[in-house]
Amino acid sequence: MPFWGELIVGLTIGIGLLGIVIPVLPGGIIVGLSILVWAAIVGGWAWLVFGIAAAVIVIGDVVKYLVAGKHLKSSGVPNTTILVGGIVGIVGFFVVPVLGLFLGFILGAYLAEFARAQNASIAWKGALAAAKAALITMGIELFAALVAAGTWLGGALAF
Incomplete structure (x- = not known):
């Protein structure tokens, strides 16, 4: 693959990584698809690199849901609570771009917990626990x- 092709794949992987940190795009999927396209073009040993990368992404996705x-x-x-937080977060994203996603998630989780517990202190603890779980999943997905x-970069530089 020519250098500019590798550069495009690397930039697309970077966009996927940003999509994990700023949950607007399906980051892990973008990273995986970028490596898949690279492997399809390069062929041969690149499929092994893709297989390893895909396995890491899938394992990361399973682990993040189990841990959360x-x-x-x-x-x-x-x-x-997570469902309500997610829905309000999506609405919040369109009301206040990007930042509204986080604020809406916490607000939605708080409201869901308040409706369940009828206690502001318990609702706040539940909203913080939901936010912590969301951050844990983000961290695990980002790590994977x-x-x-890194697997792709190692494979791209090796050959």
């Missing part, structure tokens, strides 16, 4: 995507 679910369960926060990106 365990954290929420130990905090006593139901899945509906960085390992996948």
Whole structure:
């Protein structure tokens, strides 16, 4: 693959990594698809690099849900709190671009917990636990995507 092609793949992987930190784009999927396109063009040994990167991304996705679910369960926060937080976060994203996603998520989680517990202190603790679980999933997904990106970079530089 010519240098400019590698550069485009690298930039697309970078966009995917940003999509994890600023959850607007499906970051892990973009990273994986970028490496898939690279492997399809390069061929041969590049498929091994893609297989490793894809496995890391899939394992990261499974682990992030298991860890977040365990954290929420130990905090006593139901899945509906995350669902309401996510919906209000999406609405918030369009009201106040990017920052509204985070603010809306916390507000939605707080409102869901308040409706459930009828106590402001308990609702705030639940909203913080939901936000912490969301940050944990973001961190795990980012770590897996960085390992996948490093795998691609190592493969691209090796040949």
